[in-house]
Amino acid sequence: xxxxIKDDEVDIVIGxxxxxxxxxxxxxxxxxxxxHLIIVKDPDLKEELKIPEGFNLDVYGKPDIDQVVGSSTSxxxxxxxxxxxxxxxxxxxxxxxxxDDCLPARxxxxxxxxxxxxxxxxxxxxxxxxxFNTLYDPYAEGADFVRxxxxxxxxxxxxxxxxxxxxxxxxxxxxxQALKARQRNSxxxxxxxxxxxxxxxxxxxxxxxFEREAVGPALVPALxxxxxxxxxxxxxxxxxxxxxxxxxCDHLGLGVKxxxxxxxxxxxGDPIASLKKEWEGVKLMEEVIPFFQSVRLPREATxxxxxxxxxxxxxxxxxxxxxxxxxxxxxxxxxxxxxxQSVGSSSSRSSAV
Amino acid sequence: MxxxxxxxxLKDELDIVIPTIRNLDFLEMWRPFFQPYHLIIVxxxxxxxxxxxxxxxxxxxxxxxxxxxxxGPKASCISFKDSACRCFGYMVSKKKYIYTIDDDCFVAxxxxxxxxxALEQHIQxxxxxxxxxxFNTLYDPYRSGADFVRxxxxxxxxxxxxxxxxxxxxxxxDYDAPTQLVKPLERNTRYVxxxxxxxxxxxxxxxxxxxxxxxELIGPAMYFGLMGDGQPIGRYDxxxxxxxxxxxCDHLGWGVKxxxxxxxxxxxSNxxxxxxxxxxxxYWQEELIPFFQSVALPKDCTTVQKCYIEISKQxxxxxxxxxxxxxxxxxxxxxxxxxxxxxxxSGNISAKIPNGASK
Numbered sequence: 001x002x003x004x005i006k007d008d009e010v011d012i013v014i015g016x017x018x019x020x021x022x023x024x025x026x027x028x029x030x031x032x033x034x035x036h037l038i039i040v041k042d043p044d045l046k047e048e049l050k051i052p053e054g055f056n057l058d059v060y061g062k063p064d065i066d067q068v069v070g071s072s073t074s075x076x077x078x079x080x081x082x083x084x085x086x087x088x089x090x091x092x093x094x095x096x097x098x099x100d101d102c103l104p105a106r107x108x109x110x111x112x113x114x115x116x117x118x119x120x121x122x123x124x125x126x127x128x129x130x131x132f133n134t135l136y137d138p139y140a141e142g143a144d145f146v147r148x149x150x151x152x153x154x155x156x157x158x159x160x161x162x163x164x165x166x167x168x169x170x171x172x173x174x175x176x177q178a179l180k181a182r183q184r185n186s187x188x189x190x191x192x193x194x195x196x197x198x199x200x201x202x203x204x205x206x207x208x209x210f211e212r213e214a215v216g217p218a219l220v221p222a223l224x225x226x227x228x229x230x231x232x233x234x235x236x237x238x239x240x241x242x243x244x245x246x247x248x249c250d251h252l253g254l255g256v257k258x259x260x261x262x263x264x265x266x267x268x269g270d271p272i273a274s275l276k277k278e279w280e281g282v283k284l285m286e287e288v289i290p291f292f293q294s295v296r297l298p299r300e301a302t303x304x305x306x307x308x309x310x311x312x313x314x315x316x317x318x319x320x321x322x323x324x325x326x327x328x329x330x331x332x333x334x335x336x337x338x339x340x341q342s343v344g345s346s347s348s349r350s351s352a353v
Numbered sequence: 354m355x356x357x358x359x360x361x362x363l364k365d366e367l368d369i370v371i372p373t374i375r376n377l378d379f380l381e382m383w384r385p386f387f388q389p390y391h392l393i394i395v396x397x398x399x400x401x402x403x404x405x406x407x408x409x410x411x412x413x414x415x416x417x418x419x420x421x422x423x424x425g426p427k428a429s430c431i432s433f434k435d436s437a438c439r440c441f442g443y444m445v446s447k448k449k450y451i452y453t454i455d456d457d458c459f460v461a462x463x464x465x466x467x468x469x470x471a472l473e474q475h476i477q478x479x480x481x482x483x484x485x486x487x488f489n490t491l492y493d494p495y496r497s498g499a500d501f502v503r504x505x506x507x508x509x510x511x512x513x514x515x516x517x518x519x520x521x522x523x524x525x526x527d528y529d530a531p532t533q534l535v536k537p538l539e540r541n542t543r544y545v546x547x548x549x550x551x552x553x554x555x556x557x558x559x560x561x562x563x564x565x566x567x568x569e570l571i572g573p574a575m576y577f578g579l580m581g582d583g584q585p586i587g588r589y590d591x592x593x594x595x596x597x598x599x600x601x602c603d604h605l606g607w608g609v610k611x612x613x614x615x616x617x618x619x620x621x622s623n624x625x626x627x628x629x630x631x632x633x634x635x636y637w638q639e640e641l642i643p644f645f646q647s648v649a650l651p652k653d654c655t656t657v658q659k660c661y662i663e664i665s666k667q668x669x670x671x672x673x674x675x676x677x678x679x680x681x682x683x684x685x686x687x688x689x690x691x692x693x694x695x696x697x698x699s700g701n702i703s704a705k706i707p708n709g710a711s712k
Contacts, residue, residue, distance in 0.1 A: 108464065131555075131556055131557065131558075131642065132551055132555050132556065132557035132611075133557075133558075134519065134521065134527075134557055134558060134560070134611050135521070135526060135541065136545060140543075142539065142540075142541065142542060142543060143526075143541070143543065144526070144528060144532050144536065144539065145528075145529075145532065146526070146527050146528060146529075146558050146560070147527050147528055147529040147532075147558060147560070147588065147592070147631075148529070148558025148559075148560075148589070148592040148595075148638070149529075149558055150638050150639055150642045151635060151638075151639070152639055153642075163490065165490065165491070170491060170500075170502065171490075171502050171503050172500055172501070172502060172503055173501075173502075173503040173504070173505075176500050176501060176503075180500065183498065183500070185491065185498070185499070186498065187498055187499065187546055187547075188546070189492060189545055189546050189547040190543055190544065190545050190546070191543075191545040191547060195488055196551075196552050196554070196555035197555075198552070198554045198555070199487075199488050199552035199553075199554070199555060200487055200488065201487070201488040201490055202487070202489075202490060202502050202503060202504025202505055203490075203504075204490065204502065204503065204504070232503065233503070236503075236504065239503065239504035242504075258488075258490050282507060285504060285505075285506045285507075286506050286507070286508055288506075289487060289506045289509070293486075
């Protein structure tokens with residue numbers, strides 16, 4: 001059922017927050033080497049990148065970012081958000097992105113998980129957001145729709161985003177990880193499922209893939225915490241971006257999947273130290289979630305760009321006065337759309353609403 | 354670090370309801386797990402047949418004569434020649450929780466080879482909260498070894514009461530007849546080690562083979578409809594109950610979980626027989642789903658019974674024109690509630706409609 005895709009339809013985009021990518025690239029070599037890679041160096045990173053030989057890749061750093069988007073807008077791409085520059089300059093249909101402190105995981109049988117292949121499978125098989133299938137992914141081998149699943153919904157819709165998970169260091173927030181210092185995620189849940197339409201989910205940027213041509217502009221580098229740092233515990237940019245994508249996908253009838261593949265996230269950082277910085281993010285979520293749950297997009301918004309502009313305006317109107325971070329996020333979203341239209345490749349097709 | 358406390362047995366608070374028309378041999382395999390509990394056997398089909406219950410179980414058994422005697426004219430709402438009759442068991446139970454299982458379901462093994470105590474897992478599911486307002490990507494956050502992920506708002510981390518625990522099946526999957534015909538050999542071998550809350554506003558096809566629920570919370574919504582003898586449809590009983598239940602749970606702010614535990618489903622029913630039963634349902638479903646997706650319950654429906662009666666009115670108004678069956682079903686839904694209240698007069702659980710995160 002899945003579409004066969006060609007290797008040259010995929011870009012693997014890596015945001016480099018650490019300079020030595022040798023182990024990372026070598027461990028991922030079996031899965032990455034067929035594809036073109038875009039490596040974007042965090043503009044704040046001073047050291048030279050160390051990248052092993054044998055990959056087909058392009059590396060971008062601060063000078064490139066400044067040149068393409070201008071130094072005033074380049075602020076959008078610092079820290080973890082540097083990867084969004086890669087999304088902007090990519091010309092491929094699909095993008096897969098993992099954090100640079102993640103390695104391939106092993107499944108319960110001990111085999112290395114090819115996260116790239118799984119993400120591609122997720123994106124090229126339909127999603128089923130309008131009714132929950134209790135056997136999870138109906139297109140998986142050995143599975144199907146269960147009794148009671150309406151036949152008219154079995155064709156599914158395009159899957160625009162695939163959210164993977166993490167073994168070892170799961171993506172908990174700082175308070176949780178500080179409280180459960182030794183907890184590591186060892187549970188391998190062998191399922192992919194579509195997140196139902198109308199339901200929001202915290203999309204972690206650690207291990208994602210998406211169809212750039214369908215939803216590229218919706219992954220917005222917008223929410224920058226005042227104390228944003230270089231650990232995931234000190235960021236919320238991906239959570240914000242994911243909420244935008246989900247709202248847009250729900251509006252345009254596109255699907256979002258979650259579950260496999262797993263990657264192995266290495267231990268790094270100190271949650272207690274991060275706690276001070278991330279507390280801001282934790283508090284903001286209390287406003288952010290009700291906002292996204294209630295945002296409504298007009299029928300006239302039929303492209304991803306139009307949808308994001310609507311969301312950005314709603315953010316300014318309803319959240320702008322609550323905290324300056326929201327007013328900045330709104331502006332960043334609008335700047336991003338302008339950039340996408342001028343620098344990005346042909347924008348997404350209009351989807352019938 | 355807190356140790357995981359053992360799951361309470363709840364042996365005086367839970368009834369196991371089993372519909373049967375054949376025999377109860379399967380109980381032998383479940384004995385280690387079921388023996389502490391009281392069973393309610395609902396015998397379908399010929400009431401003159403004697404169904405032997407294995408020694409050592411504490412049970413009450415009802416056949417069709419008993420159902421007619423106890424409910425009088427209201428017995429018309431209980432299906433005959435269909436496992437939907439099991440909901441009579443829910444009605445006569447006096448316990449807080451119900452676990453229902455089919456008589457062709459056996460103990461499954463987890464990937465390590467250990468026998469799965471399905472009932473214990475259901476109890477854990479029911480006793481821990483649900484999280485319907487925001488999806489946790491690591492699934493059940495209350496399970497040992499898991500938690501909420503980054504970005505999950507703290508104000509939603511307490512969760513809401515769990516009304517339903519929907520378990521799954523290894524071996525023979527719960528497919529509809531067309532799928533069974535196309536894939537007669539497919540077996541579910543995938544053990545998905547997760548429990549998750551089905552988000553608010555999302556419908557799902559509930560299966561009654563391996564199901565537990567908080568009877569005090571949601572019991573009156575678990576009516577399995579008019580199926581079997583004299584009815585134009587079968588194999589939609591549990592799904593009907595599931596859609597009504599989910600709409601009501603969404604309205605009253607309770608959760609529905611799906612996933613673990615697995616049981617081993619051993620008997621594949623005849624797909625040609627199933628096709629005849631399901632045939633009309635396959636078409637009607639296309640009307641039913643939009644219907645349930647758009648049911649709006651008014652704020653003054655603060656009890657399950659009030660919600661259910663309101664749904665029955667909307668069934669009559671909107672589905673009556675699809676087929677006269679739905680007029681009869683709507684009437685039966687009202688009869689069911691009347692019978693429920695007669696047999697369970699102690700009062701309704703009134704739920705404060707949560708302000709919560711709106712949809």
